Amino acid sequence: MKFIERLRPVLLVAALVAIWEIAVDLHPGYILPGPIGVAGGIIDLIQHGLLLKYVVASLFRVTWGFALAAFVAIPLGLALGWYRRGEMAVSPLVQIFRPISPLAWIPIAILWFGVGDLAAIFLIFVGCFFPLLLTAMNAVHNIPAVYINAGRNFGLSPSAFVTRVLYPAVIPQLLVGLRITLGVAWLVVVAAEMISVSSGLGFLIVDARNAGNRYDLVIAGMVIIGLIGLLLDLGMRSLEQIKSFRWINSEG
Amino acid sequence: MNSLAHPRAWERYFWPVVAGALLLALWHYSVVWTGTKVFPSPLNVEKGIAELASKHVLWADIGDSLRRVAIGFGLAVVIGIPLGLWFGWNPAANQTVNPVIQLLRPISPIAWIPVAIIFFGVGDHAAIFLIFLGSLFPILVACVSGVSSVPPIFRDAGRNFGLSTRQLLARVVFPAALPQILIGARIALGIAWLVVVAAEMIAVDSGLGYLVIDSRNSGKRYDLVVAAMLIIGIIGLALDFCFRKLERIKSVRWGFRNAS
Amino acid sequence: MVQTEATIRGNNSAPKLRAEHLGVVFDRDGQALPVLEDINLDVEDSEFVCLVGPSGCGKSTLLNAMAGFLSPTSGSVRIDGEIVTGPDPRRILVFQERGVFPWLTVEGNIGFGLSKLTHAERSQRIAHYVKTVRLEGFENSYPSDLSGGMKQRLQVARALAVNPDILFLDEPFGALDSITRVIMRGELLRIWQTERRTIIFVTHDIDEAVQLADRVVVLSSRPAQIKEVLTIDMAHPRNISSPRYLELRDELLKQIGLAYEI
Numbered sequence: 001m002k003f004i005e006r007l008r009p010v011l012l013v014a015a016l017v018a019i020w021e022i023a024v025d026l027h028p029g030y031i032l033p034g035p036i037g038v039a040g041g042i043i044d045l046i047q048h049g050l051l052l053k054y055v056v057a058s059l060f061r062v063t064w065g066f067a068l069a070a071f072v073a074i075p076l077g078l079a080l081g082w083y084r085r086g087e088m089a090v091s092p093l094v095q096i097f098r099p100i101s102p103l104a105w106i107p108i109a110i111l112w113f114g115v116g117d118l119a120a121i122f123l124i125f126v127g128c129f130f131p132l133l134l135t136a137m138n139a140v141h142n143i144p145a146v147y148i149n150a151g152r153n154f155g156l157s158p159s160a161f162v163t164r165v166l167y168p169a170v171i172p173q174l175l176v177g178l179r180i181t182l183g184v185a186w187l188v189v190v191a192a193e194m195i196s197v198s199s200g201l202g203f204l205i206v207d208a209r210n211a212g213n214r215y216d217l218v219i220a221g222m223v224i225i226g227l228i229g230l231l232l233d234l235g236m237r238s239l240e241q242i243k244s245f246r247w248i249n250s251e252g
Numbered sequence: 253m254n255s256l257a258h259p260r261a262w263e264r265y266f267w268p269v270v271a272g273a274l275l276l277a278l279w280h281y282s283v284v285w286t287g288t289k290v291f292p293s294p295l296n297v298e299k300g301i302a303e304l305a306s307k308h309v310l311w312a313d314i315g316d317s318l319r320r321v322a323i324g325f326g327l328a329v330v331i332g333i334p335l336g337l338w339f340g341w342n343p344a345a346n347q348t349v350n351p352v353i354q355l356l357r358p359i360s361p362i363a364w365i366p367v368a369i370i371f372f373g374v375g376d377h378a379a380i381f382l383i384f385l386g387s388l389f390p391i392l393v394a395c396v397s398g399v400s401s402v403p404p405i406f407r408d409a410g411r412n413f414g415l416s417t418r419q420l421l422a423r424v425v426f427p428a429a430l431p432q433i434l435i436g437a438r439i440a441l442g443i444a445w446l447v448v449v450a451a452e453m454i455a456v457d458s459g460l461g462y463l464v465i466d467s468r469n470s471g472k473r474y475d476l477v478v479a480a481m482l483i484i485g486i487i488g489l490a491l492d493f494c495f496r497k498l499e500r501i502k503s504v505r506w507g508f509r510n511a512s
Numbered sequence: 513m514v515q516t517e518a519t520i521r522g523n524n525s526a527p528k529l530r531a532e533h534l535g536v537v538f539d540r541d542g543q544a545l546p547v548l549e550d551i552n553l554d555v556e557d558s559e560f561v562c563l564v565g566p567s568g569c570g571k572s573t574l575l576n577a578m579a580g581f582l583s584p585t586s587g588s589v590r591i592d593g594e595i596v597t598g599p600d601p602r603r604i605l606v607f608q609e610r611g612v613f614p615w616l617t618v619e620g621n622i623g624f625g626l627s628k629l630t631h632a633e634r635s636q637r638i639a640h641y642v643k644t645v646r647l648e649g650f651e652n653s654y655p656s657d658l659s660g661g662m663k664q665r666l667q668v669a670r671a672l673a674v675n676p677d678i679l680f681l682d683e684p685f686g687a688l689d690s691i692t693r694v695i696m697r698g699e700l701l702r703i704w705q706t707e708r709r710t711i712i713f714v715t716h717d718i719d720e721a722v723q724l725a726d727r728v729v730v731l732s733s734r735p736a737q738i739k740e741v742l743t744i745d746m747a748h749p750r751n752i753s754s755p756r757y758l759e760l761r762d763e764l765l766k767q768i769g770l771a772y773e774i
Contacts, residue, residue: 008348016352031370084259089267093275099442099488100481101449103362104461107468107477111290183358191362191450202363209366218366222359229358405607408581413625413674414601423624427615506614506656 033216038223041216050204055228057200058189061117065124066185073129074174077136078166087137094130102127102188106195120192120200127188128181135177139170172240179236186229201225292475300479310463314487317448317459320376321491324383325444329437332388336395337421340429346396353392361386361447365455379451379459386447387440394436398429431499431507438495445488460484526593527554528710529578529678533587536573546735547573551587553729553738560704560711562721564768565731571714572682574736578712579605579680591678601625603678604671609687611667612655618642619651621666625674641669644703661692665699672703678710685720697723701748718768722761723750730767740767 017035024034033041045051080086102123109119143166151165193202201221208217276294283293292300304310339346361382368378402425410424452461460480467476499508534551537544547570555561563571576582578589580599589596591603599605612621619638626634642651645665655663664684671679681700685693697720704711715721721728722744730740744760751757 005344005347008344009351012348013352032367085263085267088259088264089271092268093271095489095492096482096485098485099445099492100485101446101461103450103453104464104481104484106453107464107474108481111474186358187360187362190360194362194365194454202360205363205366215366215370222363222367225363226355226357226359230354233354233358403610405611406613408599408605409607409611409613412579412581412599412601412604414599424613427613430615502654503615506654 031213031215033219037216038219041214041220042224045204045217045220051224054199054201054204055224057197058193058202059228061120061124061192061200062182062185062189065121065189066128066182068121069125069128069132069181069185070178073132074136077133078140078170080133081137081140082166091137094133098130098134103191103195106192110196115196117197119196120189123192123196124185124188128185131181131184132177135174135181136170139173139177140166142173143169175236175240179233179240182232182236183229186225186232190225201228290472290474292478296475297478297482300473300475301482304463304476304479304483310483313458313460313463314483317452317461318487320379320383320451320459321441321444321448324380324448325387325441327380327384328387328391328440328444332391332440333395333433336392336433337399337426337429339392340396340399341421341425343400353389357389362450362454365451369455375456379448379456382451382455383444383447387444390436390440390443391433394433394439395429398432398436399425401432402428427503430504434495434499434504438492438499441491441495442488445484445491449484460487528557528559528591529553529555529712530590531574531578531587532590534574534577534584534589535586536570536577536582537585548577548584549735549737551736551738553741555710555712557710558708560713560724560726562725562728563712563714563731564716564718564721564728564764565736566733566768567716569731569733570736571716571731574731575605575680575682575712575714579603581605601674602676603680604674604676605680605682606664606667606671606684608683609660609663612663612670614655617652617654618647618658618666621655622669622673624670637673641673644672644706645669645699659692660688661696664688664696668700668703672707672709676709678712681711681713683714683716686715686717693717693720700724705748718761718764719752722757722764723752728764730764742767 021034021036024030024032024037042051045054080090105123105126106119109122113119113122147165147169151161156164189200190202190205193200194206195202197203198207201224204221205218208214208221280293280295283291339349364382364385365378368381372378372381406424406428407420410420415423448459449461449464452459453465456462457466460483463480464477464484467473467480499505531551531553534548534553535546536548537546539545551574563574565571573582577584578596580589580596580603583597596603613624616624619642622638622641623634626637629637638651642648645668647662647665647669650658650662655666658666667684668679685696688696700711701724713721713724725744728742728744729738730742731737732739742760742764746754746756746760
């Protein structure tokens with residue numbers, strides 16, 4: 001039973017790929033390549049050493065932008081979530097900035113950082129900062145009152161309270177928020193690279209098209225983006241599964 | 253929940269105003285002190301907004317962006333909800349299609365632009381396609397999640413009253429899953445708003461996104477750039493706000509834990 | 513233990529519900545888990561029967577099998593002579609909690625099974641049952657505004673509105689506080705005496721069984737078999753301090769094996 005279940009999605013993918021290949025073969029000379037063409041494109045990239053280089057470039061920017069955003073937004077968000085007045089002050093401003101697509105920041109990013117890595121990292125930072133801030137604030141709100149009262153009851157000092165009650169209590173929610181925001185970061189880096197840098201997977205897509213209509217490379221790039229994004233997501237999910245973080249699922 | 257006394261009602265308006273004023277002051281003085289010739293001060297931006305508002309172009313741009321979102325998001329809702337309900341109801345179908353969805357989801361809609369342009373050419377339809385893509389996945393995921401978390405007791409009760417499968421889906425499963433579906437739709441709307449701006453910066457020549465990039469390209473009008481950004485933010489916030497109002501309707505409110 | 517012949521109602525008229533050699537075996541990770549074994553039970557029309565037994569013995573499983581939510585592994589359940597193959601509006605199950613639909617108002621819930629009626633008939637029926645369960649004034653309220661007891665009353669109203677032959681109740685008052693429970697028992701009896709349906713009621717509360725039932729079916733622990741069927745020959749309203757009541761209660765406690773002093 002279980003084997004058949006695992007087989008079904010594989011069969012679906014195989015069927016879709018087959019249909020794609022047939023559709024392309026029926027239209028020779030059509031711009032879009034078939035799966036075989038895309039595979040060829042991937043091999044091409046590997047042979048030129050570009051695949052690894054671009055993947056590393058994109059991951060590098062994501063890591064920096066995401067990490068910076070996390071280091072600033074999470075402590076700030078936790079503090080704001082705790083102090084009601086702080087949150088009241090900041091929340092409306094955050095609500096206005098959040099719906100502004102990171103890409104809309106491009107002119108400002110280029111103005112401040114010029115064209116290049118820093119601009120891209122800044123864009124990722126902006127794209128991650130506001131969601132993480134909100135996640136942290138919400139995580140504090142959702143701490144069950146019983147835990148806070150118990151912490152007070154046992155007479156914990158403020159720093160002990162933070163490390164022994166607050167921090168463990170918010171971790172599960174923070175992890176979920178981090179995973180979702182990492183997905184956002186991955187979307188932003190690709191878009192940012194299409195506009196403002198000269199390496200990376202996003203750049204690959206734009207460049208492959210502009211410099212010769214190499215659509216096989218364009219789609220190869222998309223496939224790789226999808227795969228790495230999926231791997232990042234799975235990686236974060238496995239973090240969430242670590243036992244000591246899973247307490248939230250065991251509470252009734 | 254903190255060590256200070258409970259905040260009063262008026263403070264809800266007081267503190268944001270203070271913070272906003274501080275931010276504006278900081279902004280203004282950093283422009284003055286660094287003597288930058290390019291980056292706008294708050295006053296510049298204010299004048300910029302007035303300028304845009306008086307020109308017909310702004311309203312046309314806002315209309316274009318909203319229209320694209322409406323169509324793209326609307327399509328995602330109309331296609332995504334029935335599809336998502338079916339996947340949620342039919343675990344075999346879900347299990348078969350889910351890996352494909354998980355593979356496609358991390359691909360930024362912006363990365364689809366070359367493909368979209370091939371299929372739709374440069375313009376409206378490409379943008380709508382991208383918005384549709386970006387909105388579809390959160391809705392699908394929310395539907396599947398909503399359906400599978402409908403308590404079996406509701407399904408049993410529905411069957412007990414003699415409902416056919418189709419009636420069961422419409423009268424029990426869908427209402428029971430609706431709170432989660434609404435959350436997914438709200439998130440999808442937020443994404444749609446982000447995607448439309450991005451798409452307009454790259455693949456079309458009207459709309460708020462285009463306004464941002466055009467203001468810079470044709471004359472380094474950073475005051476208009478920032479003005480456009482603020483307008484984008486405010487409209488996005490308004491969309492989110494309206495949607496949250498939907499979540500407060502009584503026949504859906506039961507599904508939200510902190511119904512406040 | 514085999515039930516004695518004397519406690520089976522030997523009537524000429526066919527029983528409303530008959531369970532014959534009913535058995536249910538669950539499959540837990542490849543292991544066969546017998547839950548019910550050779551249940552034989554007749555329930556007459558308009559009878560009030562209680563199923564009691566220790567926690568986890570399978571009372572709810574028996575109820576689910578009789579209501580058609582579970583297919584028996586062996587034996588059968590017949591209602592009005594027909595074999596039960598699935599859930600049916602002629603026999604409605606009332607759950608312990610969270611059974612009402614939270615997205616519908618009180619009226620919406622009660623009218624849930626009434627879509628085949630005309631608008632006028634539906635409104636009339638709904639109004640009647642709102643009155644029956646004493647929820648007047650709450651017709652347009654949502655379940656989130658109702659207390660636990662009121663929600664259970666709503667479930668009963670919803671069930672009665674479709675005119676079922678049999679009402680199955682699965683520990684319906686188990687999630688309520690003890691004062692509300694007593695009040696609800698009175699309400700249920702009042703409704704039963706006017707509406708006169710067959711009621712099969714699962715409970716782990718011995719007093720509840722003796723106060724409500726015409727007959728009490730005692731189930732052994734898993735795999736459950738019928739240990740004893742006790743007839744409560746007291747007329748309603750029952751005086752719960754009378755010697756006969758205490759006698760019956762003691763008998764029941766003895767059957768379950770709980771007759772001792774704390």
